[in-house]
Amino acid sequence: MYRRMSPTLMNLCVVFLLLTGGQESAPVEAESLLEELCDYVRMLHDKTQGLLDTYLLCQGSPFNGSDFSTEGLWLNGLPRASIPYRAWRNMTDGQRLLENHQAYSIFQEYLQLLLDDQRELSPNQTALLRLLTELHDDLTPLLRRLTAALSVFxxxxxxxxxxxxxxxxxxxxxxxxLRGYLILREYRLWLTRSQRSLAVMMSKTPRVQ
Structure with a gap:
């Protein structure tokens, strides 16, 4: 004959299950979000293959010349992808997510500026304009994923x-x-940095079987 579980004991069991379930689901959610972020950033990086050459080709002389160089040039206001290795390596996961969110929020504004410029300066370069529109629009889902990851962490x-x-x-x-080229150059460097940062975060996230 079975005895009915007391209400107090039943409530304790429910609370225990809820707590342990939350503990198990947190790593799963973190791992899933990071994997999704990694895949999305990788996709964005792949889309920028050849982007700089395409942009220069569409700008005409002297941009499409073999001796064109922007070494040493920088656009004030852009977030810098370059950082000392030790400083980058010692960043916390939260810092990595926050800096990425801030950087791409700024790039969203600069890519809109770039797109507006090119619509005026290169109105017949429809393929380039379509690509630049996609680059700008792709940042909204990226920022949404970064916001979700910030919440989980x-x-x-x-x-x-x-x-x-x-x-x-x-x-x-x-x-x-020239400004447009500098924006695209730094944007691609940031995508490379983001891939490395997410790889470091993934290496520290417990793998859930």
Whole structure:
């Protein structure tokens, strides 16, 4: 003959199951989100293969010349992908997610600026304009995934990025074309950095069987 479990004991069992279930689901959710982020960033990186060459080719002379170089040039306001290795290696997972969210929030504004410039400067380059539109639009799902990952890793939502373009003037066409190249160059470098950062995070996330 079976005895009925007391309400108190039953409640304790339910609480225990809920707590242990949450503990097991957290690593699963973290691993799933990181894998999804890794796949998405890899896809974005693949889409930028040949992007810089395509952009320069569409800008005409002197951009499409063999001796064109932007070494040493930098656009103020862009987030820098370059960082000392020790500083990068010692970042916490939360710091990595936050810096990526901030960087791509800024790039979303700069890619819109680039797209607006090219619509005016290169209106007949439909293939390039389509690619630039995709690059800009792809950042919305990326930022949404980064926001979800921040929540899983118990990081506060980042503050809205101030308008990074508020002090930009309207330079001559040559400078606008050059500015576009510098934006795309740093954007691709950031995608490379993001891949490395996510790989480090994945290596520390418990693998759930």
């Amino acid at each position: 118990h990081q506060a939502r980042p503050s809205p990025v101030e308008d990074p373009l508020r002090s930009l003037d309207v330079p001559v066409p040559f400078q606008r074309r």
